[in-house]
Amino acid sequence: MTLRVLFLAGAAFLPLAASPALAAENPADAAPAEQATSVGTGQSDNDTIVVTARRRAETAQDVPLAISVVGGDHIDATGAFNVGRLQQLTPTLQFTSSNPRNTAVNIRGLGAPLGLTNDGIEQGVGIYVDDVFFARVASSTFDFLDVKQIEVLRGPQGTLYGKNTTAGAINITSRQPTFEPEGRFEISAGNLGFTQAKAAVSGPISDTLAVRLAGSLTRRDGTIYNVTSGKWVNSQDNLGLRGQLLWKPANGFEITLAGDYSHQDPTCCTQVYVRTGATQRPLNRQYAALAAAQNYAVPSTNPFDRVTDVDTPLRAKNDIGGASVRAKIDTGIGTVTSVTAWRFWSWDPSNDRDFLGLPITAKSNNPSHQDQYSQELRLSGETGKLGYTLGAFGFYQKIRTNGIQQQGAAASKWLINPTNALSNDPTVLDGLTARNTINFKNTSAAIFGKFIYKLTNAFSLQPGFRLNYDKKEGSYNSVVTDGAGNLVVFKTDAAGKSLNSKVEAAQLAVLAPQSFLANFSDWNFSGDVTAALDVTRDIHLYATYAKSFKTGGINLNGVPADAVTGVPLLELATIKPESVNHFEVGIKTQFLNRKATFNLTAFRTEVKNYQTQVSNFAVGNIRGYLANADKARSQGVEFDASFRPSDRFNIYGNGAYTDAKFVSFSNAPCPPELSGGKAQPLDANGVPTAPADLPGTPGGISPAQCDISGSRLPGVSKWAFSYGAEGNVPVKLFGKDGQIYLGVDGSYRSDWSSNASPSAYTNVDGYALTNFRLGFRAEGRLDIYGWVRNAFDTQYFDQLAVASGNTGLIVGNLGDPRTFGGTVKLTF
Structure with a gap:
């Protein structure tokens, strides 16, 4: 199987699909009418919520897998206008982001390593918009635009979706073109200069052709004040456009051409000073002494004063877009679907990587551009007792990154040991520059399938399979020059002894040149089986076992190297695939009289060769790289519940207990409090001959590695809940019959670790967020409401991070403060 074959097959399908002789109406595949839902369960007033998670139209309760369903209207009402805010409605979803590129989306604590994004790896949570896979999480930071509903699937999904995903999938469905004229207009305004406008219109061009156009614009002032520039930073400035053209010449046959474009240009992104913690560096190389040596003090040691003094201009330009052709035809053996897509992502940042108002790191930018091409073919149907979905998927991705890191005038005093006279010479590091060129090509192809065999009307077995091929090719090249533009390179004699001058040695300790090629390729066969039992019309049981995988990858941020020769340790350039065993049981x-819904799921996922982020706390290019932990495991229990006694009131609650930990990781990097000291002496077998000192001992002995087996995985809370309710009373306002309603939505997550190796300094405290809305809606035509989000002004962190250099500086991303405003929505 090759990508060329798959793309040609997709192209060949289009003229075949145009044949009316093969067309047949398939009502089950028709798009359902939109309904108001209780978040998570998908329950509505008339119980007609339909999901397409399994590539067929089914009610949410009939699907034998853990799934949360959120309707588009509830997304709008709660202000969850992107994936980041979606986690407040779905407690098993975790989202962390220090900027769009450095974003991670996890489900049940699994998916992507928390920390600096590495383009050479896969994401474990697949994000799909109208059947199109989004390869990089960074390209999914768009505002939701004209969304009909979102399905969050938990657990491996490789036998139903084109790209293999081991932790779950987020399936986003847009509102489609209609042959009846309709429109939706919405405008919001609030504090912090928040304005948001959304519009969508749809209607026929002819009897067989319909069009839908949608757009959104979001702007908001920053939430952090930069005393250096006099500007508010971490703002929002987002534009989104989408167009769709539907051709439906006959029943059972349709082609949809879609295109979209999103542009983000905020003054963003920075973290703020949170605290300092003792490391094992000598005291004169820890934060307090280094700051005092330059008479420096941060503008506030209270992060929730929301001030910073970063001295590098901030930029986070993000351009995302693409086009797709989706064709469907009903045949005598089922519905054939072809999805051909191209997507791009361009990232143009400017960061202040030292997070301070000192010119230590003057530039730290990694502009990147991605193009991806995908082709998926699926056949879904049923005959007698057998239902089936068979598919083929081809994917090609190309990424090019041209980065720069440049040190500033304060770098020598901050980064060179104060006992070295060179630390007092600013010219040693001022202007020292690394220019990095990274190229990456990713090719993937697969055939997959899922079967449903009904042994009886109430009991079915549902096996699935996936045959997958992945190939990755990457190159990394970093060239270092000093302030005068001269190359800085490693120099050694025939015996391998360094010939570098003291100045060069000091420069190489900060930014080191490196160049290597790396590649990875592998075949993998995986599968799953589900047993489903309909005990009664309203009680459903299921049990699933899945053997899955996440393909290997390449470290493309640089790898550790020999300290004298600079030769990269190429054994660290590639990462082994993950091997996943997943067990799940559930009851729905x-x-x-179907007014109440309660679903319960228990799961256990075991991952061998777990891919995790490693930080060596270095100052230079290698900010972090990936490595394999021996084994990780996530297990827990989830529930989704809702109660709609009448169309006047509904209440919902969802929760998750997740116990996610490293089962075995004996050679992990140490946390900051155990790093930066003297190297632990080892014998010829690598066994320590002297004990390490206690954490935070200045100038003490640091262990070469730490055993963090049994510690929890980063980014996931043990407890997480979302909950809400809405009530209404009938009234007549503005000459229209309608309802006055009051709604509340809340979420809670317990504390969680924000560093791959758990640290006392990077544990994020638990917090609860509460949102209110009060408004008037008239028969689905007019909706006017006021809203307050984070109503109690909870102070919380989205993420904490260890600043480079291991000086003990801890910085954080602040969660949004209380915001309030109003929204007017018109539909026709």
Whole structure:
């Protein structure tokens, strides 16, 4: 199987699909009418919520897998206008982001390593918009635009989706073109200069052709004041456009051409000073002494004063877009679907990587551009007792990154040991520059399938399979020059002894040249099986076992190297695939005449060769790289519940207990409090001959590695909940019959670790967020409401991070403060 074959097959399908002789109406595949839902369960007033998680139209309760469904109207009402805010409605979803590129989306604590994004790896949570896979999480930071509903699938999904995903999938469905004229207009305004406008219109061009156009604009002032520039930073400035053209010449046959473009240009992104913690560096190389040596003090040691003094201009330009052709035809053997897509992502940042108002790192930018091409073919149907989905998927991705890091005038005093006279010479490091060129090509192809065999009307077995091929090719090249433009390179004699001058040695300790090629390729066969039992019309049981994988990858941020020769350790350039064993059982129930829904899931996922982020706390190019932990495991229990006694009131609650930890990781990097000291002496077998000192001992002995087996995985809380309710009373306002309603939505997550190796300094405290809305809606035509988000002004962190150099500086991303405003929505 090759990508060329798959793309040609997709192209060949289009003229075949145009044949009316093959067309047949398939009502089950028709798009359902939009309904108001209780978040998570997908329950509505008339119980007609339909999901397409399994590539067929089914009610949410009939699907034998853990799934949360959020309707587009509830997304709008709660202000969850991007994936980051979606986690407040779905407690098993975790989202962390220090900027769009450095974003991670996890489910049940699994998916992507928390920390600096590495383009050479896969994401474990697949993000799909109208059947199109988004390869990089960074390209999914767009505002939701004209969304009909979102399905969050938990657990491996490789036998139903084109790209293999081991932790779950986020399936986003847009509102489609209609042959009846309709429109939606919405405008919001609030504090912090928040304005948001959304519009969508749809209607026929002819009897067989319909069009839908949608756009959104979001702007908001920053939430952090920069005393250096006099500007508010971490703002929002987002534009989104989408167009769709639907051709439906006959029942059972349709082609949709879609294109979209999103542009983000905020003054963003920075972290603020949170605290300092003792490391094992000598005291004169820790934060307090280094700051005092330059008479420096941060503008506030209270992060929630929301001030910074970063002295590098901030920029986070993000351009995302693409086009797709989706064709469907109903045949005598089922529905054939072809999805051909191209997507791009361009990233143009400017960061202040030292997070301070000192010119230590003057530039730290890694502009990047991605193009991806995908082709998926699927056949879904049923005959007698057998239902089936068979698919083929081809994917090609190309990424090029041209980065720069440049040190500033304060770098020598901050980065060179104060006992070295060179630390007092600013010219040693001022202007020292590394220019990095990174190229990456990713090719993937797969065939997959899922079957449903009904042994009885109530009991079915549902096996699935996936045959997958992946190939990755990457190159990394970093060239270092001093302030005068001269090359800085490693120099050694025939015996391998360094010939570098003291100045060069000091420069190489900060930024080191490096160049290597790396590649990875592998075949993998995986599968799953589900047993599903309909105990009654409203009680459903299921049990699933899945053997899955996440393909290997390449470290493309640089790798550790020999300290004298600079030769990269190429054994660290590639990462082994993850091997996943997943077990899940669940029950889905409805009662009180289907006015109440309660679903319960228990799961256990074991991952061998778990891919995790490693930080060596270095100052230079290698900010972090990936390595394999021996084994990780995530297990827990989840519930989704809702109650809609009448169309006047509904209440919902979702929760998760997740126990996610490293089962075995004996050679992990040490946390900052155990790093930066003297090297632990080892014998010929690598066994320590002297004990390490206690954490935070200045100038003490640091262990070469730390055993963090049994510690929890980063980014995931043990407890997480989302909950809400809405009530309404009938009234007549503005001459229209309608309802006045009051709604509340809240979420809670317990504390979690923000560093790959758990640290006392990077544990994020738990927090609860509460949102209110009060408004008037008239028969689905007019909706006017006021809203307050984070109503109690909870102070919380989205993420904490260890600043480079291991000086003990801890910085953080602040969660949004209380915001309030109003929204007017018109539909026709």
